[in-house]
Amino acid sequence: MKALNLHGIGDLRYEDVPMPQRKAGEVLLKIRAVGICGSDIPRVFEKGTYHFPTIVGHEFAGEIVEAENSNLIGRRAAVFPLLPCGKCEACRTEHYAQCSHYDYYGSRRDGAMAEYLAVKEKNLCLLPEGVSYEEAAMSEPAAVAIHAFRKSGVGAGDTLLIYGIGTIGLILAQWARTAGVKNIVLVGRTDDKVEFAKNLGFPLAVNARKDDLRKLVEELTSGQGASACIEGTGKSEPWKSCISCARPHGTVVSMGNPVGEMRLSQDDYWKILRKELHLAGTWNSSFDSRENDWSEAVMAMQEKRLELKSLITHTFSLDEYETAFSLMRERREMYCKVMFVM
Ligand SMILES: [Zn+2]
Ligand SMILES: [Zn+2]
Structure with missing residues (x-):
């Protein structure tokens, strides 16, 4: 499959990579929309990711194409990008954003600027009717x-x-x-x-x-x-x-x-x-049984209390990544949300 793979600081490549293999507890997501986060600019051009190469992209939504639970196949979802360790004190109290040993799609491990990504079923935020992939890819912000x-x-x-x-x-x-x-x-x-x-x-x-x-x-x-x-x-x-x-x-x-x-x-x-x-x-968002900012967000999108389409100023295909990234990095024109749509 094609992906935007970061090989080093400033060395982002659009290239062929192996298809992700779904492990136990994971579903395979066909990525349909992935936003460029403001934090992706320093990540790609100044600070890098935790190891190289890493596929970037943590604001995304897609269609489930493979899953253990067959009811999930064909469902559309956004994904909470933080993978908590499940063992620390913060995890025991469901304060996942404060987990001391978390993993993260698109920075600590491969993310969504790719055709597919295998994601933990636990991290899915299933989309209600009427919410588009583009809107859903803004669930994180x-x-x-x-x-x-x-x-x-x-x-x-x-x-x-x-x-x-x-x-x-x-x-x-x-x-x-x-x-x-x-x-x-x-x-x-x-x-x-x-x-x-x-x-x-x-x-x-x-x-x-x-x-x-x-x-x-x-x-x-x-x-x-x-x-x-x-x-x-x-x-x-x-x-x-x-x-x-x-x-x-x-x-x-x-x-x-x-x-x-x-x-x-x-x-x-x-x-x-x-x-x-x-x-x-304030740090990140809540995604737990007491408080779930993600389900609130997608519900608000469905009910049009949040009107997120108006915030998308630019959309690109993945192979147009150079234009997309330089638009933000060099602030060549006014932008709000810049997104890859597949
Ligand atoms: Zn972000
Ligand atoms: Zn933890």
Whole structure:
């Protein structure tokens, strides 16, 4: 079969690889859509995977073509990409994202930028009627967004600031809207992203380089500040803005993977103390019996509470990978979700 195989940093090849062999407890999935995650860019071009070669791709959906349980054949599914060890304390309490010895499709082991992938049956998130493969391939960012939203603690009537207008930020905004959040402030750093967010129905999208964010939040909240701010960029300046825009006793959720040192001035640090802010981290998503961000995500897609098709700006076939990856890496034009469709 054909696959995008990473042989070394910056050495991604579209090539023939052996068909994956399904083991006990696994199904064989014919991949139908796989997104390029923002994290795939540094993975391919800067940091590499845990060993080489590795087939990349962890945001995907497909059709089950082989399974022990014959009822599964022909079913469509998204896949939770994290494979927990099943032995550690985190696994015993079903906090799989905190597993100390996990495996991962598309980074620690082969992923889905390929025609087929054998995946654990336990990791399947079966799709309800009416959810397309393209939408389902966004279950991972959707589950991450839902997970972060839980941490924010906001609800109807509140003001939520989301720093970062990317796929996850926009899904968060859609999710917040269905939860009745009154003011959804989306913060970007380029006009085209701000325009994109406005066109999706978020009039409070602003450009941090031009607009006075703090003033806007104060106007919206009679000087109180935002109930919660979610930092999605992993940079110090946005983190500072989140801390200064949060209201007293508000919440600041750190979600973005840090791109370097995260620094606060003494003044900003004081704000955490004086406002008694709640600082929360969010990591990955829940996929367990108590809380399952994935089933929530696909249900919301079916009920059109999440409208994810509008976030897909570019689709490619797998052999067009050079164009697809360079589009994101070089930011040649505005993009939101870039996806391979097979
Ligand atoms: Zn991802
Ligand atoms: Zn574990």
